[in-house]
Amino acid sequence: MKDAVETPLNEAEFHINDYIRLEQMPHFLCPGCGHGIALRALLWAVHELGIDKDKLAIVSGIGCSGRLSAYIDANTFHTTHGRPLAYATGLALARPDLHVIVITGDGDSLAIGGNHLIHACRRNLNLTCMMLNNEIYGMTGGQVSPTTSPDRYTTTTPAGNTEPVFDACALATAAGAGFVGREVTMQVTGLKNLMRDAIQHDGFSFVEVISDCTEIYGRKNDLGNSPEMILSQKSQMRPDAYRNTVDVPFRPNALTCGVLTKTDRPEYGKAYRDMTARLRGEGK
Amino acid sequence: MNAPVRNTNVQLMNGNHAVAWGVRLLSPDVAPLYPITPQTPILEKLIDFQSQDVLSTRLLTPESEHSAMAGAIAASATGARVFTATSSQGLLLMHELLHYAAGARLPIVMFNVNRTPAAPWGFWPDQIDSLSQRDTGWIQLYTETPQESLDTTIQAFRIAEACEMPVMVNHDAFYVSHAVEPVEIPDQEMVQNFAKKPDRSLWLETGSIRSIGTPIGQAGWNETRREMDVAMQRVVGLTEEAGRVWGEQTGRHYGPLDFYRTDDAEVVFVTMGSMAGTAREAVDTLRRNGVAAGLIRVRLFRPLPISGLRAALAKIPTAIVLDRNYSPGLGGVLHQELKAELYGMENAPRMHGMLAGVGGVNVPPETLEKLVIDYKDAEQSQSPIWVD
Numbered sequence: 001m002k003d004a005v006e007t008p009l010n011e012a013e014f015h016i017n018d019y020i021r022l023e024q025m026p027h028f029l030c031p032g033c034g035h036g037i038a039l040r041a042l043l044w045a046v047h048e049l050g051i052d053k054d055k056l057a058i059v060s061g062i063g064c065s066g067r068l069s070a071y072i073d074a075n076t077f078h079t080t081h082g083r084p085l086a087y088a089t090g091l092a093l094a095r096p097d098l099h100v101i102v103i104t105g106d107g108d109s110l111a112i113g114g115n116h117l118i119h120a121c122r123r124n125l126n127l128t129c130m131m132l133n134n135e136i137y138g139m140t141g142g143q144v145s146p147t148t149s150p151d152r153y154t155t156t157t158p159a160g161n162t163e164p165v166f167d168a169c170a171l172a173t174a175a176g177a178g179f180v181g182r183e184v185t186m187q188v189t190g191l192k193n194l195m196r197d198a199i200q201h202d203g204f205s206f207v208e209v210i211s212d213c214t215e216i217y218g219r220k221n222d223l224g225n226s227p228e229m230i231l232s233q234k235s236q237m238r239p240d241a242y243r244n245t246v247d248v249p250f251r252p253n254a255l256t257c258g259v260l261t262k263t264d265r266p267e268y269g270k271a272y273r274d275m276t277a278r279l280r281g282e283g284k
Numbered sequence: 285m286n287a288p289v290r291n292t293n294v295q296l297m298n299g300n301h302a303v304a305w306g307v308r309l310l311s312p313d314v315a316p317l318y319p320i321t322p323q324t325p326i327l328e329k330l331i332d333f334q335s336q337d338v339l340s341t342r343l344l345t346p347e348s349e350h351s352a353m354a355g356a357i358a359a360s361a362t363g364a365r366v367f368t369a370t371s372s373q374g375l376l377l378m379h380e381l382l383h384y385a386a387g388a389r390l391p392i393v394m395f396n397v398n399r400t401p402a403a404p405w406g407f408w409p410d411q412i413d414s415l416s417q418r419d420t421g422w423i424q425l426y427t428e429t430p431q432e433s434l435d436t437t438i439q440a441f442r443i444a445e446a447c448e449m450p451v452m453v454n455h456d457a458f459y460v461s462h463a464v465e466p467v468e469i470p471d472q473e474m475v476q477n478f479a480k481k482p483d484r485s486l487w488l489e490t491g492s493i494r495s496i497g498t499p500i501g502q503a504g505w506n507e508t509r510r511e512m513d514v515a516m517q518r519v520v521g522l523t524e525e526a527g528r529v530w531g532e533q534t535g536r537h538y539g540p541l542d543f544y545r546t547d548d549a550e551v552v553f554v555t556m557g558s559m560a561g562t563a564r565e566a567v568d569t570l571r572r573n574g575v576a577a578g579l580i581r582v583r584l585f586r587p588l589p590i591s592g593l594r595a596a597l598a599k600i601p602t603a604i605v606l607d608r609n610y611s612p613g614l615g616g617v618l619h620q621e622l623k624a625e626l627y628g629m630e631n632a633p634r635m636h637g638m639l640a641g642v643g644g645v646n647v648p649p650e651t652l653e654k655l656v657i658d659y660k661d662a663e664q665s666q667s668p669i670w671v672d
Contacts (some may be wrong), residue, residue, distance in 0.1 A: 064375075078405060080402060081350065090508070111347035112347055112526045114347065115395045137319055139321070140319040140321055140324045141319070141328070143327070143328075143345065146347065155331065156319075156328070158331060158334075158335035252386070267451075273479065
């Protein structure tokens with residue numbers, strides 16, 4: 001595992017305009033959406049690590065989260081619904097010199113693409129996955145997702161949600177991810193630091209960002225305006241719906257946040273390259 | 285005596301809500317659905333109906349379109365009447381299971397909203413999503429208006445269940461799916477008598493030992509395709525019959541082909557879906573200017589009504605085929621199909637394949653009028669022509 005201390009952080013002041021495509025503005029996110037905060041935290045982490053934008057590859061899927069790749073001034077790949085981790089796997093294997101970061105959502109990576117998530121965790125290829133959890137399919141107008149809290153109203157649960165929810169961090173940990181963390185968008189610095197640690201981790205890292213969908217989900221469930229939703233994220237994301245497998249100190253009466261899992265497992269890309277080198281050596 | 289009683293229940297609604305109304309009137313047993321633009325209003329309207337307790341269908345919202353079709357297959361295999369809806373990427377994700385559903389002879393009805401596939405991403409009307417599924421064994425119908433989408437959704441169940449083949453009904457993204465028009469809602473009792481649920485054998489029944497999808501020898505597999513061939517040969521007749529009976533009940537007559545001012549035509553447009561609306565406008569203008577133009581709208585694409593097309597086109601010197609789709613290396617799919625079906629026919633029209641509106645670009649009537657002027661007397665085009 002890389003030692004974070006060995007890499008001095010870039011101390012230059014962070015200007016988000018250096019990292020986004022201004023020609024893509026205005027963005028399509030709704031007023032109050034938490035995804036913009038997550039995007040800023042991610043780019044801030046990239047800045048602090050001093051990552052060359054030419055060595056940064058952002059892979060996204062479908063949904064509101066999927067649109068973020070279009071706004072980042074780097075190598076970006078807007079892929080199909082649920083599959084960004086599958087695309088990113090090919091990318092990271094072919095180009096181990098790149099920092100490959102996947103931006104996905106709860107519908108994208110836990111529903112239609114759930115299979116890819118568990119295998120990315122198991123394989124432990126050097127990738128970072130940032131999952132924006134807003135509890136809803138926002139882009140198609142607000143249908144139930146695998147993280148929609150119990151009893152919440154969506155267009156497909158007009159009488160309240162009765163399906164159990166996924167705890168994405170518990171899932172990623174159980175599937176073998178070496179680095180798992182969670183943060184709320186209110187803690188921008190904390191989220192930036194978490195993303196920085198995740199990117200530095202040698203292996204598959206998974207970060208769940210508790211985001212807010214104010215316009216559709218918040219409105220339909222009377223969760224207040226955006227600041228109110230963000231302030232209440234820690235308690236109103238129904239932490240009782242999540243069963244955390246990793247017990248670490250966290251804010252009382254709130255979701256478990258911060259680094260939840262950190263293990264040192266062999267990184268798959270290196271293991272693969274070592275194997276091919278060994279076979280070539282033996283063949284001579 | 286009394287005049288025929290016409291239903292006066294006319295409401296303004298978009299094409300997708302019209303589909304949901306068709307489903308509501310028939311209330312199939314099960315409908316697994318996954319959201320995707322621009323299909324989602326069908327799903328949401330059905331859930332709205334269910335929450336009002338006016339739809340008895342069991343709605344499932346699984347984790348992907350692939351799972352939605354898997355659920356549809358299994359539900360249909362129990363003898364249940366099943367509906368689903370999707371679009372573009374969702375349909376493409378289902379591809380594996382489309383073959384399965386047809387091979388298992390399950391009369392599922394699916395509504396597909398025609399939309400461009402990625403890459404690059406787009407949300408525009410284009411029929412290549414469903415046309416690229418043409419070899420899966422699904423019957424394919426294309427509609428032009430919200431009213432026709434409602435009517436055809438109901439007719440699709442009757443056709444599917446009569447020949448035990450799945451049916452895919454298609455309408456264009458936005459031009460039909462989101463365009464609001466007056467739609468007459470038929471009488472529910474009439475609808476339920478029109479498409480009576482057949483007493484299909486319950487395939488998944490614990491009382492009898494049956495298995496679906498078991499590995500089979502070459503000859504057995506070959507036989508399943510021969511049986512599908514026999515079923516498919518009935519579809520043109522079943523579509524005619526369903527459209528005729530529906531017309532008797534509602535005054536709205538349908539067939540595998542829709543003819544507009546073709547009787548003495550010297551040049552016709554041949555197209556599918558909402559492009560026909562634009563072509564009608566062009567035909568009217570051309571007629572006013574002394575050009576004998578007409579329109580043949582292909583409503584049943586799979587199987588193609590070959591004898592009907594041959595009979596109609598034998599009398600017409602020039603056919604301009606308008607394809608809102610592009611098969612790379614081939615051209616417009618409808619154009620290529622027509623060339624194959626008319627091969628060797630005496631007095632076949634000179635055909636010109638136009639790639640018109642690919643990716644949803646707007647094609648105004650004036651553009652179509654100019655195509656007629658430019659091509660009605662021209663030699664047959666060898667290559668597809670991109671329309672600006």
